[in-house]
Amino acid sequence: MKKVVSSALAGLFLLGASGFGFAQTVLVTPEQETVVREYVKKKPLASINLPGVELNVGSALPETVELHTIDAPDIKYRYVVIDNRTVLVDPGTRKIVRVIE
Template identity: 65%
Template sequence: MKMHLLSATAGLAILAGIGGAAAQDVIIQPQQETVIREYVQKQPLASVQLPGVELNIGSTVPDTVELHRMDVPDMSYEYVVVDGRTVLVDPGTRKIVHVLR
């Protein structure tokens, strides 16, 4: 009985973790992405190389990389250009939240 209770508790904890992660997904609306693209074109940055860092949602951008603020309404993320791609980063965690295609 004790083993079943532990298994059930562990299963619920895993599901709660998955739900929490899904709730934190960042959705950039098409209109926002258009505004971001226009802003980045007007404020060009040199592209940086990040060997060993994959450009995936949740990957961490090293502290050595300078993040740049965007003057875009309702946008609290900063950005950097990596390998020619604009990457939105949460400045508090330095985690990638969106990669513009």
């Protein structure tokens, strides 16, 4: 009986943890992504290479990477171009919130 209860509690914990992960997901609206794409076309940056850094949502960029402001209303993120992909970054945490191909 203890095994069944332990398994059930572990399952509930995993479900709760996964729900927490989804609550942490940062959303970039399609409208915001369009604004970012247009802005980057107007003000292109040279692409940089960051060996050993994975471009995944939630990964943090090193302090040595310069983040650039997007001069548009309702866009609080900064951007950088890495491996020819536009990467949106939360400036407070330096975590990637979106990779735009």
